[in-house]
Amino acid sequence: MKLHIKNMVCNRCKMVVKAELEKLGLKPLLVELGEVTLAEKISPEDKEKISDNLGHFGFELLEDKKTQVAEQIKTSIINLVHYAKEPLKINLSAYLSEQLNLEYPQLSSFFSEVENQTIEKYFIAQKIEKAKEMLTYGELTLSEIAYQLNYSSVAHLSAQFKKVTGLTPSAYKSTSADSRKTLDEV
Template structure:
C-alpha cells in the first residue's frame, strides 16, 4: 500500500486538496483519498499517467516529490504550518515543536532537523518563525485585533518579542507593515 502513496509539494490548504482531486478525476486516475501533501492511489499507475499527473500539478503550482526524503521534508513543513497557525489540538499546541514533530513523524528530532536543513538550506525553527510571522501579517491585514491581542493569540511572550521577530523576518516593524498592507504578504508555499 505504501507504494501507492504519492507525495505532493506545496499543498497547504483545502483548496489544494480539491484541485488535486479534480485533476485525478479528470485524468481518470483511481484514488482512495487526497490529503495535504499526499495522494493515496487505489492502485499503482503507469509512468505515462504519472507524467501526465505531474504536468497537470505543475500547472497549478504543485509538484510530485520523487523520493521519501523529500516527502518527509514536506510532512515536516505541513506540520510546522499547522502548529504555527494553531490548527492543532490543545495538547499538541502546548508541546514543544521538536516533541510535536517527533511524535507525529516517529523520528528523532535531530534526524528530522538535519534532514530538513540539508534539503531546505535552513532550520526547522527558522521555517516555523517565518510561518508564525506570515500568520501575524494576515492578522494585521485583517485589522480586527490590536498588536497586543495578536501577540497573545500567537503565544509571544510580549509585544516587544513579536515586534523584534517580525522586524528580523520581514525587515519592517508591524506598524509599518500594517500601513503598507497586503502586497507585502508571501504565498505560503514561497516561505
C-alpha cells in the first residue's frame, strides 16, 4: 500500500517518517520523498494514527489525487535542483511528464490549482534557494553556481535572483542576511 505524505523534503524527513511508522508497528518497504510503500494494507484507524503521529512533525497524509500529483511534482523538482549530480539535459516539462507518467498540461493544471502558482515559478524558487545556499557556503564562483543550476549565463542567474529576492547575488552574499527558507516553505 502506498501513502503520499506532504512536506517530506530531505533525508532526515525520510528517517523520521520511517521511525514513526515503525513505532506504530508498520513495516515500510520503501520510504521516498513524499511517498511510502507499506508491506500491508492499513485500516482507517491505523491511517488516522499515522496522520496524528506524522502531524506532530509537520507532515500530512495526502488523500486527494490532485494534491498527490502536485506533491510528486514538488518532490521531483526538489530532487532535481537539490540532489541531482548533473544538470537537466531535457526541458522541465518533458522531465516531469516522464517522471510522473502524465501529460504536462494535466500536471500543470493540477499544480496550479493546488499550489496557486505555476510549476515554472516553483522551479525558479527552488533554484534561487539552492543558489542562496551555494552563495552562503562561498565555495563556488557565481559562474560555477550558474552552470550547476543550468542557467545559460551568470547574467540570467543574477537577473532571476534579483527578481525573486530583491538583491543581486553579490549583495545577498555581502549582507549575510539569513533569508534562506526551508524547502517545504519555498
